[in-house]
Amino acid sequence: MKPSDKTILIVDDDQDYLFQLKSKLEKFGFKTLTAEGQKEAEALIEKTKPDLAILDLMMENEDSGFILCYKLKKKYPDVPIIIATGVTAETGISFDIYDENNRKWIKADCFLDKGVRTEVLKEEIDKLLILH
Amino acid sequence: MPTLKILVVDDEPGIRSGVSRILRNFRVDYPFMDEAFDFEVLEASTGEAGIEIIESALPDILLLDNKLPGIQGIEVLEYIKKKQKSIIVVMITSYASLELAVKATSDGAYDFIPKPFTPQELKSSVENITKRVFLKKMTTKLHDTGKQIRFTFLSVLSHELKAPLNSIEGYLKMIKERQAGDKLEDYDVMIDRSLERIKGMRSLILDLLDLTKVESGKNKRNVTDVDLIQIAKTAMDTMRPYSIQRDVKLRLHGPEQAMIKADADEMEIIFNNLISNAIKYNKDGGSVDCTIRENEGCMGITVVDTGIGMSEADIEKIFDDFVRIKNEKTKNITGTGLGLSIVKKLTDHYSGKIEVSSIPDQGSTFNLRLPIIDKPCS
Numbered sequence: 001m002k003p004s005d006k007t008i009l010i011v012d013d014d015q016d017y018l019f020q021l022k023s024k025l026e027k028f029g030f031k032t033l034t035a036e037g038q039k040e041a042e043a044l045i046e047k048t049k050p051d052l053a054i055l056d057l058m059m060e061n062e063d064s065g066f067i068l069c070y071k072l073k074k075k076y077p078d079v080p081i082i083i084a085t086g087v088t089a090e091t092g093i094s095f096d097i098y099d100e101n102n103r104k105w106i107k108a109d110c111f112l113d114k115g116v117r118t119e120v121l122k123e124e125i126d127k128l129l130i131l132h
Numbered sequence: 133m134p135t136l137k138i139l140v141v142d143d144e145p146g147i148r149s150g151v152s153r154i155l156r157n158f159r160v161d162y163p164f165m166d167e168a169f170d171f172e173v174l175e176a177s178t179g180e181a182g183i184e185i186i187e188s189a190l191p192d193i194l195l196l197d198n199k200l201p202g203i204q205g206i207e208v209l210e211y212i213k214k215k216q217k218s219i220i221v222v223m224i225t226s227y228a229s230l231e232l233a234v235k236a237t238s239d240g241a242y243d244f245i246p247k248p249f250t251p252q253e254l255k256s257s258v259e260n261i262t263k264r265v266f267l268k269k270m271t272t273k274l275h276d277t278g279k280q281i282r283f284t285f286l287s288v289l290s291h292e293l294k295a296p297l298n299s300i301e302g303y304l305k306m307i308k309e310r311q312a313g314d315k316l317e318d319y320d321v322m323i324d325r326s327l328e329r330i331k332g333m334r335s336l337i338l339d340l341l342d343l344t345k346v347e348s349g350k351n352k353r354n355v356t357d358v359d360l361i362q363i364a365k366t367a368m369d370t371m372r373p374y375s376i377q378r379d380v381k382l383r384l385h386g387p388e389q390a391m392i393k394a395d396a397d398e399m400e401i402i403f404n405n406l407i408s409n410a411i412k413y414n415k416d417g418g419s420v421d422c423t424i425r426e427n428e429g430c431m432g433i434t435v436v437d438t439g440i441g442m443s444e445a446d447i448e449k450i451f452d453d454f455v456r457i458k459n460e461k462t463k464n465i466t467g468t469g470l471g472l473s474i475v476k477k478l479t480d481h482y483s484g485k486i487e488v489s490s491i492p493d494q495g496s497t498f499n500l501r502l503p504i505i506d507k508p509c510s
Contacts, residue, residue: 013458016299016325023311036463060458067234074230115298 006129007031009050011041011068012084013059017114021054024118030125038064042071049076052128055108057085073107080128083108084116134167136265138258139174139191141182141208142224143201147247148175151195154251160262169262179203183211191219192265193258195245198225198232206232209239218268220261224249288454292336292468296329332466339470342401346477353395360390360399360424360431367403368422371411379417382407386424392431392504398478402433405471406498410437412465413496426504430484433500441492450488451476475500 008030012018015036022032033050035041037059053072057065069081110124140151152173161168174191176182179200185191186208194212198205205223212219222243223236233244242264245257303322312318345352361384368375368382375382392399403422410420418438425432440461442450449455454469456462479486482502490496 014295014299016302016329017295019325020299020302020306023306027311037458037460039460063237067237070234071230115294 006051007033007048008125009033009035009041009044009048009053011035011037011053011059011065012056013037014056017056024121025125028122028125038068041068045072045075050079052080052082052125054082054084056114057083069108080109081107082110082112082121082124082128084112084114084121134169135172136169136193136262137172137174137189137191138193138195139176139182139185139189140195141176141179141200141205142195142197143177143199144197145177147197147224148177151254154254155258158255158258160259169266171258177201179205179208182208186212186217186219190217193261194219194221195224196221196241197247198223198236206236206239209236209241213239220265220268222257222261285453289340292454293333296333299329300326328466332468335466336468336470339468339474342474343470343477346398346401346474346481353398355393355395357391358394358396358399360392360403360433361386361388363396363399363403364407364422364424364433367400367407370404371408374408375411375420378411378414380411380414381419382411383419383421384424385421387426390424390426390431392502394482394502398481402475402478402500405475406433406435406500409471410435410439410496410498412467413437413462414439418495427501429505430501430503433502435498435500436495437497438495441494441496442488442490443492447488447490451486 008025010018010021010025010032011034012021013036018034018036022034025032033044033048035044039060041055055065055068055072057063059065061067065083065085069083072079072081109128112121112124138151138155140148142148152175155171155173159168159170174185174189176185180202182194182196186194194208196205196208205225209221209223212221220242221240222245223233223241224245224247225232236244242261243257245253303326306312306322307319312322364384364386368384371382407420407422410422414420414437420438421434421436423432423434423436425434442457446457450457450472453473455473456467456469476486479500479502484500484502486501487499488496489499
């Protein structure tokens with residue numbers, strides 16, 4: 001498996017984060033698709049099936065990432081999803097992703113903090129791509 | 133032992149009696165709870181009957197079927213949302229339609245139990261909910277003492293401060309590693325974006341200082357005779373460069389003077405926020421009309437813009453801390469999400485009133501009424 005065969009969809013409303021993650025992933029040799037919100041991403045997946053998706057949680061609404069995740073899994077059950085968010089246990093405001101009950105709901109394959117090191121992210125992506 | 137009331141709304145008698153049977157001797161106990169919870173099951177065969185029980189007995193948990201003979205489950209859910217009842221709702225239905233699931237979730241459904249369910253499935257869902265009810269009660273307690281508000285505020289704040297730091301750090305790393313090659317100009321975008329994020333962070337800090345002033349202001353407020361016309365003019369002059377850039381006309385209407393007893397700095401904060409918003413969320417070539425008029429012992433301040441406007445749902449949220457309307461039209465507008473919450477807090481401090489009306493794509497109108505002397509506005 002060569003990274004260059006794989007397309008990763010990145011969805012985040014922080015354009016800087018989007019840009020940085022995109023260049024990181026392209027450096028690893030992946031192809032990327034980007035969207036700045038749930039709506040834009042939904043339109044995108046109508047036409048294209050990515051090999052993996054990395055989603056932010058709070059975008060247009062505080063649960064945008066969750067709804068997107070749900071729709072993505074419904075359309076492409078075999079596409080692994082990483083939820084990368086800045087909202088971690090520290091906040092507990094709207095969505096505690098460490099709560100078992102929420103995890104059951106959000107059918108993501110992996111949860112990562114946005115500040116995670118690049119190597120860790122790469123490892124997770126590779127793991128998920130091999131499994132699927 | 134505390135007892136939680138569970139209401140089952142389902143037209144199938146078998147489901148209702150099944151739930152009663154399964155939960156009759158069920159107990160939920162956690163090390164962090166003082167006591168175990170048990171359950172009292174109430175039953176209704178239609179949505180209408182369910183609502184009656186909700187009104188008379190206020191259950192803690194509602195197990196709700198969607199397909200009902202009269203009104204549908206989703207309508208019961210909407211009722212609960214509208215009346216702001218503190219009930220945790222579990223839909224007992226299959227994922228028949230995604231639209232329903234999404235709608236139910238956004239209306240506040242907490243969980244879904246697919247039908248038919250095993251006793252274990254029901255028990256494990258009820259167990260989770262009980263934990264949540266318990267935590268919610270604890271949160272309410274904290275909330276009452278104001279701790280929760282502070283905690284939420286601080287955690288959102290740390291999130292808002294962390295996001296620009298992360299992005300600036302990311303760009304600096306890319307520059308350090310010369311990721312775009314050796315030509316300096318290839319890094320211009322990254323440098324500009326970093327500066328932009330720093331600017332955003334600075335305005336957040338300035339807004340926070342305003343907010344701190346407002347919150348601690350009660351004792352230090354310097355109340356004098358203030359001319360709102362003068363304050364409005366100053367605010368407009370400050371924003372002039374920005375409005376010229378956007379080709380937005382600023383107009384002030386009112387008498388020669390509009391005197392009011394208030395703290396001048398706080399009045400400045402109000403006008404700066406309202407007028408800068410009216411420019412920021414305007415369209416190029418649009419206009420902002422600020423009108424100041426005395427009316428029944430109060431000073432009425434109206435700021436009308438010809439901008440992008442907001443939906444009803446947006447209006448409900450805009451006075452909360454850190455709320456920013458996120459959509460295609462606001463994508464490139466920066467802001468801290470604190471401005472209007474500061475305006476609202478100040479208005480409350482002066483026993484004033486603030487109202488908003490808006491039409492998407494046509495503009496918004498902010499109506500503010502402040503007492504001229506220390507007497508609430510009608």
